[in-house]
Structure formats: structure tokens, C-alpha cells
Amino acid sequence: MKIKKMNIKKTSTIIVIALLFSASFLMLSNSGITDVKAAISSDLLQYEWPHPSGAPDGACFVEGPAPTSSAVQWKVTMSEDLPNAEFLTGPLVAFNGMVFLQTNNSTVAVDAASGDIVWIAEGVGGDQYGYGWGHAISKIDDDYMLVYNKCVKIADGTVVWTGPAGFSTPLLMWTGAGYIPELKLLLDGTNAWDLSDPSQPPTKVWTRTDSIDGSGYVAYGDGKLFFGCSDSFLRAYDATNGALLWETPTTSTEWIYGMAYGDGKVFHAAIDGKMYGWDADTGKLLWTYDPNTFFSTFSSSTAYAYGIVYSMNTDTHLYAVNGTTGELIWRAKGPGVAYPGTVVIADGKVYAQMGENIYRDYDTGEYAYSEYNCYDAYTGELIWTLPMENDAPMSYHCIAYGNLYVIPTVSSTKTGEYTYSYALGRELWCISSEVKDWSMLLSDPENSADGAGPTDIMLKWKFDADAAVVSPPTLVDGVCYFGCLDSNIYAIDAADGTELWRFKTDHQVRSQLAVLNGRVYTGADDGNVYCLDAATGNLIWTASEPADGLTHNSLVRSSPTVSGDKLYVGSLDGNVYCYSISSGDLIWTYATGGTVHATPAVVDNEVYITAAIPYVKGLLIKLNADTGTQIWNFTLPYFYFYSSAIYASPTVADGVVYARSDFRYTFAVNASTGEEIWMYDGRHNPSTPEQAGATGLYDAVLYKYGKVYFNDYYGIVCLNATDASELWYTYLARETYSQGVTYSYNRLYVVTETKVLYVLDALTGEKLSYYADIGMSKSSPTPYNGELYVSSMNFGIHCFTEALPAEQYTSPPEPTYPTADEIAQKVLDNLPANPSANDIAQEIVNQLPADPEYPDVPTAEEVAQAVVNKLPEQQQATETPAEYTTIDLAILAAVIVAIIVGLVSFFALRKQK
Numbered sequence: 001m002k003i004k005k006m007n008i009k010k011t012s013t014i015i016v017i018a019l020l021f022s023a024s025f026l027m028l029s030n031s032g033i034t035d036v037k038a039a040i041s042s043d044l045l046q047y048e049w050p051h052p053s054g055a056p057d058g059a060c061f062v063e064g065p066a067p068t069s070s071a072v073q074w075k076v077t078m079s080e081d082l083p084n085a086e087f088l089t090g091p092l093v094a095f096n097g098m099v100f101l102q103t104n105n106s107t108v109a110v111d112a113a114s115g116d117i118v119w120i121a122e123g124v125g126g127d128q129y130g131y132g133w134g135h136a137i138s139k140i141d142d143d144y145m146l147v148y149n150k151c152v153k154i155a156d157g158t159v160v161w162t163g164p165a166g167f168s169t170p171l172l173m174w175t176g177a178g179y180i181p182e183l184k185l186l187l188d189g190t191n192a193w194d195l196s197d198p199s200q201p202p203t204k205v206w207t208r209t210d211s212i213d214g215s216g217y218v219a220y221g222d223g224k225l226f227f228g229c230s231d232s233f234l235r236a237y238d239a240t241n242g243a244l245l246w247e248t249p250t251t252s253t254e255w256i257y258g259m260a261y262g263d264g265k266v267f268h269a270a271i272d273g274k275m276y277g278w279d280a281d282t283g284k285l286l287w288t289y290d291p292n293t294f295f296s297t298f299s300s301s302t303a304y305a306y307g308i309v310y311s312m313n314t315d316t317h318l319y320a321v322n323g324t325t326g327e328l329i330w331r332a333k334g335p336g337v338a339y340p341g342t343v344v345i346a347d348g349k350v351y352a353q354m355g356e357n358i359y360r361d362y363d364t365g366e367y368a369y370s371e372y373n374c375y376d377a378y379t380g381e382l383i384w385t386l387p388m389e390n391d392a393p394m395s396y397h398c399i400a401y402g403n404l405y406v407i408p409t410v411s412s413t414k415t416g417e418y419t420y421s422y423a424l425g426r427e428l429w430c431i432s433s434e435v436k437d438w439s440m441l442l443s444d445p446e447n448s449a450d451g452a453g454p455t456d457i458m459l460k461w462k463f464d465a466d467a468a469v470v471s472p473p474t475l476v477d478g479v480c481y482f483g484c485l486d487s488n489i490y491a492i493d494a495a496d497g498t499e500l501w502r503f504k505t506d507h508q509v510r511s512q513l514a515v516l517n518g519r520v521y522t523g524a525d526d527g528n529v530y531c532l533d534a535a536t537g538n539l540i541w542t543a544s545e546p547a548d549g550l551t552h553n554s555l556v557r558s559s560p561t562v563s564g565d566k567l568y569v570g571s572l573d574g575n576v577y578c579y580s581i582s583s584g585d586l587i588w589t590y591a592t593g594g595t596v597h598a599t600p601a602v603v604d605n606e607v608y609i610t611a612a613i614p615y616v617k618g619l620l621i622k623l624n625a626d627t628g629t630q631i632w633n634f635t636l637p638y639f640y641f642y643s644s645a646i647y648a649s650p651t652v653a654d655g656v657v658y659a660r661s662d663f664r665y666t667f668a669v670n671a672s673t674g675e676e677i678w679m680y681d682g683r684h685n686p687s688t689p690e691q692a693g694a695t696g697l698y699d700a701v702l703y704k705y706g707k708v709y710f711n712d713y714y715g716i717v718c719l720n721a722t723d724a725s726e727l728w729y730t731y732l733a734r735e736t737y738s739q740g741v742t743y744s745y746n747r748l749y750v751v752t753e754t755k756v757l758y759v760l761d762a763l764t765g766e767k768l769s770y771y772a773d774i775g776m777s778k779s780s781p782t783p784y785n786g787e788l789y790v791s792s793m794n795f796g797i798h799c800f801t802e803a804l805p806a807e808q809y810t811s812p813p814e815p816t817y818p819t820a821d822e823i824a825q826k827v828l829d830n831l832p833a834n835p836s837a838n839d840i841a842q843e844i845v846n847q848l849p850a851d852p853e854y855p856d857v858p859t860a861e862e863v864a865q866a867v868v869n870k871l872p873e874q875q876q877a878t879e880t881p882a883e884y885t886t887i888d889l890a891i892l893a894a895v896i897v898a899i900i901v902g903l904v905s906f907f908a909l910r911k912q913k
Helices: 031-040 820-829 838-845 861-877 888-913
Strands: 069-078 088-095 099-102 106-113 118-122 137-139 145-147 150-153 157-164 179-180 185-187 189-196 202-209 214-219 223-230 233-238 246-251 259-263 267-268 275-279 287-291 303-305 310-312 317-322 328-333 345-346 349-354 371-376 380-387 397-401 402-408 427-432 457-464 475-476 479-483 488-493 499-504 514-517 517-521 529-533 541-546 561-563 568-569 575-578 586-593 601-603 606-612 617-624 630-636 651-653 656-660 666-668 674-683 702-704 707-711 715-720 726-732 741-745 747-751 757-759 766-769 783-786 787-792 796-802
Touching: 088 137, 088 397, 088 402, 088 427, 099 427, 106 371, 137 179, 157 541, 185 726, 214 259, 233 267, 259 303, 267 310, 275 310, 287 529, 303 345, 317 349, 457 766, 475 514, 475 783, 514 561, 561 796, 568 606, 575 606, 601 651, 606 656, 617 656, 630 656, 630 666, 651 702, 702 741, 741 783, 766 838, 820 838, 820 861, 838 861
Parallel strands: none
Antiparallel strands: 069 427, 088 099, 099 106, 106 118, 137 145, 145 150, 150 157, 179 185, 185 189, 189 202, 214 223, 223 233, 233 246, 259 267, 267 275, 275 287, 303 310, 310 317, 317 328, 345 349, 349 371, 371 380, 397 402, 402 427, 457 796, 475 479, 479 488, 488 499, 514 517, 517 529, 529 541, 561 568, 568 575, 575 586, 601 606, 606 617, 617 630, 651 656, 656 666, 666 674, 702 707, 707 715, 715 726, 741 747, 747 757, 757 766, 783 787, 787 796
């Protein structure tokens, strides 16, 4: 590899990856591997991560594309998809169109495109030591893989054989080179095992005969095995026979966090706080880099790509060092002290865990916080950041198929608290350059309300419609869609708010639009459901709801939910309608007996809807999504509060339906049986007079990771989803009339009646930022592609972006000062007409830099001479007759020098006094 020039600016030729994924749920299926491959484009399948470090060289680098955005495409949630697991762990690997991870007792294969679980191998791999650590998984070929001491079929997780005593893959990614495809050997640092026929148990090829203890990682490269030893020596062995090739003394007795091989060199970032580069053929030390910082310790694996060595240090920095010379190229400062993790590299980008919120900064004493960052690999420029932790120093992440796969472990933005939101890791995330759409009310048919938004919000742009906007924005493929009370449906560019098209209906549009597969679906108060072309706004079909009540100007109108090939929508006439999305034909109708303002939730081919029978009762109803047949109904309390409606849509998660009455009460109901689990009575008539009364319930319940969030009169409450015990409550001054709180990476977004948009920490309720002049809003905020979109009664759509990116520092540049000629020119530019010698001398003193002792600063004498030299040029340029002869200039120069010397001496004496 050759080093690229560091000062080359990035151009618009950065590769943009577009992945068209199709979901397929496969469980222990022999045909699964073919189906999975079909879900990822063939040109991306080649970009695998078949080894915990990417390859046996330990470089943590892979060829191919990698995500430029931080958009999470899908999540595998342990509580939902892996009920027998206690936690998720790595190291992560990816090959054959799948991603592989481990739990406390099993190995799991996940479809890399959709996040569906392909198979679970119980009793294979997992945590062998009780620390949340898994053994390395390595690909042997397209049919077989290694997990701990077993060979497993990649297609279905079937165990082929268990290895003999002493045979196993390395722990994590540090203690062995693992499987070497070119040699067909498994190398653990002490033994070599022949796997030329992976269908049969391995045989031992050689065992090291020396008794040197290897205390850490083993790297492989070019037929050699590099082994850091506890006697402070680095040794190289012939990988084919175990013969010692060379040894070289070092200053490090601990090699826990590994080496990297590349371009004929071996690299190690050591616990002694220094980086090293050796010649891989001879063991000769080529260079040493010492950051010379307080508490410098490289306690993470070394990575290598593009001729650059990367490693993180407990001095809070990520370092990039020239692999040939050992010179610093750049360094980036994280948010504070950390037990650093391992970086992964691809496509000119470095991904790194930065900071941990249990540590204090050595200089300031301030707590750090957790941050996962993406940097430009050549310049160190921060590209994006997420407020989460990746379980340093293990750092379970990898890059494959153009995506980044990561197991987050800590996500609180609250400093000074080591708060696990996912225990030891309870989710696997897929981060892709393909931005996740927010395609309908609360994001999707399940009402997950989960997107990608900012933390410290700043207004980016505002689009002015012709009337108030109640419809929350829908964001798909870089376009923002919404309805307006001016009777139009709008499409605007999400980047800058430029209008793309508008479509005129016959009445106001209050519901949120659903946008999928190039079509826009909506209900309008004229009694129609419209289907439009998303690119042009042209009408495709219209379906009429036979209901006079649709012209009622309610606060919230049912929005269409699209799931599969059907559209579901509630009506003020009391019916729930199901339409074909292709033709608009009515498939079925269900009469609730009341009015339906809420939007249906659709989960597992079942529809959940709330309705109100005025002055009688409220209803939570479960229907079959194909036929509209009622499965069960649950009675909700009803109070006449402002209007005869139940506005809040139901939320379904982990087998529980969360529903709200029109006033005070929130329920958790068993999704299978319709039986009540708990009931929460809102905080009415509390002790503080500012909160006397109770609250109307407009917003859907937000469920995330065992917690539920919703409006609870003048604030937001967070409850334990199991028993409704209160975890925190944050007072926001007034209540919210939006359809729901929305979520992004442990941040909550909510608008209030007082025209304020808030960002809250989902773990603590702490207010992270706010915007105080959004106008009245009935809109659930829409987080999309790192930004936030909110509609307003103030005639428009607001787009918010990140105000202050994560703090980043690079090595301070050496100070530079203007030359004598440059200073002289400034002197001449500022002189009055026909200046005296005193005028010139004084202006020279004014223009001299403030650090006269710095050796590169021109002296007063040099500037004076430059002024004398430039005077004829100045006169010629301005066509002014010469006022000074050569003798005059010489005299002037002497006078200037004398005056300057006197002035400098005077200021120096005054400074001393």
C-alpha cells in the first residue's frame, strides 16, 4: 500500500451506495444461503469480513464501500428475536451474505440485508468465561466456518465436528491469528492445525518448542507468524513449521491489544504509550512514535490501511501515523478519557469508539461520555457521530457488503453515570449509507417512531406553506411530504426546502401521508383517500369513504397505514377501511360503533385500532388484517374532554398493546388475549398548583427497550414497561397535542403547547436542547438522516440540524507570521497622504506581530527596509511624483530604524514594569 497525499481534498466522486434489500425470514433452512445472497447485490457480496480483525494480518481493514451516513437500517433486538439470550456479544464477522454474532450460549446468523435471523445454533460458541466475551468465528470456505472448538455448516448452523483437545479459535480477536486461508491452517500462536479438509476434524501440524509465554495477540503476514512475548521480545515464526525466524527486543512486556501486518512491516501500539514499526523480514526497528502526552497508553488493537497506522490512546486521542516514517499525520480528540476500543477501516473512513462516561478527564476532572465516531481516514475530519458505546476495548463492529454492523452497549448522554441501556449488548445494528425512510405516521406500521436525528438542534430552513400545517412530515428518499390546511399535499426537497410539487384536494389535509414504493397515500377531509405518484404528484387513484363526518375539523385525523399490499385507515364515520394499494379497491370495512380518529397499528398481520362511542366508552380493537374480522376488544374509560374522540394510536411491542383513553389512563394489554396487564393513572391534581388538573391523551405510547414514554400533563413520563413503575418525569411547562413522542439513539423529540421543541435524554429525561419559537404544533417530530422535521400551525415545515458536532481536536499547527514584505505592504496601505517619518515608524510598530521574540517574526529593521524598498513601487503604482531622492530615502531609513529601536525599547521597559 502506498500513502496517499494528506492534503488532497475530497471530491464529489465519493462512491454512493444504494442497496435494494428484500426481507426474508429464514430459520434453520438448508436453502437459506441462496435466498440470503439474492437479497444483496452481487457486486457487494464480495466485500466480506471473514475474520474478527477483517483478516489474519490484524489490520482491521477491508476493501470495498462503507457508510458515509449514520442511518440505522435495521436492528435485531434480543428481547424480541432472541428470547433465550441474556446478551449479545462478538466478535462480529460477516460472510456469505450474513452477519454472525454470539449470545451467552449460542451462535446466531443474521441476514445482512434485512436483519432477519437465519439460524440459531444453541450450545455453539457463546460466552465461555462469563465476561460477555465470545470466541472468534472464522470462515473456512463457502460451506464451513469455525466457532470456538467446532466446525459448523454456514448454511444452517449444523455442527460438523468438535475438535480435539487443545483446538479452538482465539478468544476475542487478540490471542491468535485464527484461520489462514492461504495455508489452510488454524494458528493460535502455539499450535498449527491442518484444515485442508474441513469436513473432517483437524490434525496438528506443529507445536512451538520454545517455552516463551505469549501474553497477547498474534498477527500473520506473508508466511510468518508474529508473536509478542512477555519477556519483552517480538518474535517471528515460520507459519508452516513453527521455526523461529528472528527475535528483537522491545520495551513492552504486555502485548494484550495486538499488532498489525502490512507492506512488509509489523506495527504495534503498546501499553508503554508508544507506537512501533519493524521490518517483517528482519525484525529491525524502523521507527518509534511517542505522543509525549500525559497518561499515554495505547490500550487497543493496532490497525493499518492506506500506509497509515491507527490506534487509540487513553490520552483521549485517536492517532494516525505514517507507516513508513513513524511521523504523525493527524490525531482526533474524543469526548474524554476512555478504555479505547479497536477501530475498523474501509472506503477511506475510520470508525471508532471514543470516550466512556465512567472516566474523568485527567486534566479537567470532568466526566467523559460515550461517542461512536466516523472519521476521514486521511485527514481525521469528523464525518458523523452517534451517542453510544461499543463495549471498549472489545469493540464489536465490522464492515461488510457496504454496511457497518455494530453491537451498542452504552447509549446514555448523561455524564458521570455508567448506565447500561442494553445490558451487555442487546441489539445488533446495521448502519448504511442508504437512509432509513420515515414512511408513515410514527415511522412504520408498528409505530416504532425510530429514526436518526440531531441532539443540539439548530434551525436549518423553514418552508412557508399557504396555511397552517397539522400533518406531520413524511420523509422518503430525500423528499419531505405533508398535507396542509390550504387543501394541498406538498412535496419539498428535504435538503433545502425547495418545493417540488403540490396536489390540490377538495378539503383540508390533516393526516400524515404514507409514502412507499413511489406512491403517496393520504386521507383528506373531503372524504377521499388519494394515491399519487411520489415523483410528480400526479393522481393514480381515488377511493371515496362514504362518510359525511369526514369534513369534521378535528385536531387529529386517522392517517393511512400501509402494510404489505393493503392500506388501513380509520374514519370519523366509525369505520376502519382496508384498500388495495395497487388499485384503491375496497377490501373490507369494520364498523366500530364509534368515531375513529386514531391511526391503525399493524403487526404480524393483525390490525389494532382505538375508537370512541361518545359519552359511553372507548374501545381498543384487534382485527384480522386480511378479513377485518374482530379477534377481541378491550374497553377503555371514556370522558368527554374537549371533543368526543380517542386520538392516541395504539403501539404494539413485545407481545403487548399500549393504548390510551381520551383522559388520564394508559393501559398495557396482552396482544394475544386482550387481557389487561396494567393501568397507569396520569398525574392529575399533583401537589404543585402549576400542574393542577389532568391531561388529555393525544400521543401514542413510545416503547423502547423495556421502557414506555408519553405525555403526562405538562411533561413527559418514562415508565417501566413491565409494571408501570415510574423511572423519571420531566416537566416541560405545558402539554403536548402531537400524535407521539419520537426517538433517535436514546434521544426523545417532543413539541409542547408553548411552541417549544425539546430534545430529551431517553435514559434520564434530561433536557439536551430546545427551540423556543416553532409556533403551535400538532406534529410529531420526524427524525430523518440526522435531521429533524416538524410541521407548524405557523404556516410551515421546520428543518433542524446538528448545531455543534462532537468536539474534535487535531495537533495544533505551528504558528506562522507574515513576511517583512507583507507587513511593509500593510504599512503602506494604512499610511496617510504624504506621511512623515514618524507616521511610517508608528505604523510599522502597529503592524508588527505581538510576539517579537518568536524567531520567525520579522524584526522592525527588516520591515523598515522593506518599506524603503517598496516606496518607489508605491509611487509608481499611484503615479505620484517622487518626493524622496536616494539620499532622502537613506536618511528616512536611518530615522525609521532609530525611531523603531526607541519605541521597541520603550514598550519592552513598560512591559517589564
